[in-house]
Amino acid sequence: MAVMEVRHLSLSRGGSPVLHDVSLAIEKGEVFMMIGPSGSGKSSLLRCLNRLEEPPPGSVFLNGTDITTRPVTEVRCRVGMVFQQVAMFPGTVAENVAFGPAVRGETLPPERVRELLDMVTLSPDLAEKSARELSGGQAQRVAIARALANDPAVLLLDEPTSALDPIATHAVEETLLGLRERIGLTLVWVSHIVEQARRVGDRVLLLDGGRVVRVDRAEAMLDPEQGDERVLAFANGDESGMQARGRQTEEDDRGRAD
Amino acid sequence: MDVLTEIGDALGNLDDLPRIGLALALVAVAGLISRWQQADLEKDLLTSSVRAFIQLIAVGYVLELVFNQDNPLWTTVLLLVMIAIAARTSGRRGKQTPGATWVALVSIGVGSVLTLAVLVIAGVFDYVPDAIIPIGGMIIGNAMTTASQVMNRMSDDLLDSRNQIESMLALGATSRQASLVQFRRALRNAMIPHIDTTKTVGLIKLPGAMTGMILAGASPLQAVQLQLIVMYMLVGAVTFTGLIAAYLTYRVFFTGAHQLKALRPAPDAG
Known part of the structure; x- marks a missing residue:
């Protein structure tokens, strides 16, 4: 059974549609990439998965349960999230890592903090360092450890490397893929870099104008020879071409509806 | 008590007008200085002074009325x-x-x-x-x-x-x-x-x-x-x-x- 499932999710904000009839299923332990031009709704879709944005009832399921029927704080522990802009909280690295359990009134043992730091390939000696002194790549890995402290089944990643340099990007990618190997973590990863989707993704969802254009295996979709021309146009930085084709698809849809 | 009589009484109490006038002279001096120094504040000084006068006198009457009603x-x-x-x-x-x-x-x-x-x-x-x-x-x-x-x-x-x-x-x-x-x-x-x-x-x-x-x-x-x-x-x-x-x-x-x-x-x- 799918870990997370989205069924006919439509969402509008301030009267304008953001997502239109999105359906997908994410399998346990897979790296599920979401790509698309800016404004395509990929971040909004991601944020519906942990209810940072409110999906309509009956549209997002975690292990078969409608997440809007569960306490939201519980959903967010099961479905962790890491953001593009890392916000380290005041205090030490250890205090940051222990934040999730702390808000539930639990104490995370120091050995568990060290273990989590090790899991994200950081030196456990960083535990007592002030979190605001970390480099961008270190901070992002602390943010991952912080999410792992809640023992999530799924980790949502909102462009986790787009604020990082290539070396830090590589380190964070390795860390995340390592977690999939080590604890079978499911990753739902929003990216605007097709190259990254090809590098780390198992399956890729292409979103445009709030609609699913295609979901397929990364190799099939992103292969330079046999890949999807819409994705490849986007990969070549041709966002306008991508959007023009997206509109074309939309018009085709309308044509069919009529 | 009749409201009109009260207002009449209150009007009789505006016996401090000369002192207000003297205080207002300070504002006039400030205006002249502003003009001389081209600080361009005369208009603001005038409108705010007039506004304060009308506003406070009006409030005074209202309060006088409410106080007297008790x-x-x-x-x-x-x-x-x-x-x-x-x-x-x-x-x-x-x-x-x-x-x-x-x-x-x-x-x-x-x-x-x-x-x-x-x-x-x-x-x-x-x-x-x-x-x-x-x-x-x-x-x-x-x-x-x-x-x-x-x-x-x-x-x-x-x-x-x-x-x-x-x-x-x-x-x-x-x-x-x-x-x-x-x-x-x-x-x-x-x-x-x-x-x-x-x-x-x-x-x-x-x-x-x-x-x-x-x-x-x-x-x-x-x-x-x-x-x-x-x-x-x-x-x-x-x-x-x-x-x-x-x-x-x-x-x-x-x-x-x-x-x-x-x-x-x-x-x-x-």
């Missing part, structure tokens, strides 16, 4: 009008907060009424217009400033800290836990001036109520006692108002499902 109902109506004006003024200042006027109305209203009720029930003041109206005015005025400060600081702070707040929410924090820092900061920011004034009172400047009483011929010791009452009650009023304003502002910015509302477009709409 009717708790009129006193209450006047207090409510003051609260409404304060809420409107404060609501305009807090434009970033959705429903700012309501936040202001509830926080100023509850904060002021609570403080006044304590003072009246404890017997510090009687519910008579010449005590309740000036005291109420001081309380409502301070509550208004507090409400504006809390709303502005907190809404700015919540929107600027969106990243940090959502990171906390995503880790399972409640909206209350995720915005505690901003809540405290907004409240402290509005309270610190009052606490500092309370600490240094009399050492730096004589506060308004005390100055007024001394000018009106009261002994300094009488004036000091009243000033202490005024200060304590103002600290109480701004604390009540600040807490309510901060709580309501926080409620406006979060949904019941612990989501920070997108009141400004998200940095990445993608």
Whole structure:
């Protein structure tokens, strides 16, 4: 059974549609990439998965349960999230890592903090360092450890490397893929870099104008020879071409509806 | 008593006009200096002086009327009008907060009424217009400033800290836990001036109520006692108002499902 499932999710904000009839299923332990031009709704879709944005009832399921029927704080522990802009909280690295359990009134043992730091390939000696002194790549890995402290089944990643340099990007990618190997973590990863989707993704969802254009295996979709021309146009930085084709698809849809 | 007779009586009381005229001469001198130095303030000086004159004389008549009636109902109506004006003024200042006027109305209203009720029930003041109206005015005025400060600081702070707040929410924090820092900061920011004034009172400047009483011929010791009452009650009023304003502002910015509302477009709409 799918870990997370989205069924006919439509969402509008301030009267304008953001997502239109999105359906997908994410399998346990897979790296599920979401790509698309800016404004395509990929971040909004991601944020519906942990209810940072409110999906309509009956549209997002975690292990078969409608997440809007569960306490939201519980959903967010099961479905962790890491953001593009890392916000380290005041205090030490250890205090940051222990934040999730702390808000539930639990104490995370120091050995568990060290273990989590090790899991994200950081030196456990960083535990007592002030979190605001970390480099961008270190901070992002602390943010991952912080999410792992809640023992999530799924980790949502909102462009986790787009604020990082290539070396830090590589380190964070390795860390995340390592977690999939080590604890079978499911990753739902929003990216605007097709190259990254090809590098780390198992399956890729292409979103445009709030609609699913295609979901397929990364190799099939992103292969330079046999890949999807819409994705490849986007990969070549041709966002306008991508959007023009997206509109074309939309018009085709309308044509069919009529 | 007939209202018209009262107004007639009150008109007869405008015997200080010559002294006001002399004080106004200072403004005229300021205007001349402004003109000479090309500071371009004459027009503002003129309009603000005229406005203050009309506004205060009108208020004087209204107060005279209410004081002479000595009717708790009129006193209450006047207090409510003051609260409404304060809420409107404060609501305009807090434009970033959705429903700012309501936040202001509830926080100023509850904060002021609570403080006044304590003072009246404890017997510090009687519910008579010449005590309740000036005291109420001081309380409502301070509550208004507090409400504006809390709303502005907190809404700015919540929107600027969106990243940090959502990171906390995503880790399972409640909206209350995720915005505690901003809540405290907004409240402290509005309270610190009052606490500092309370600490240094009399050492730096004589506060308004005390100055007024001394000018009106009261002994300094009488004036000091009243000033202490005024200060304590103002600290109480701004604390009540600040807490309510901060709580309501926080409620406006979060949904019941612990989501920070997108009141400004998200940095990445993608």
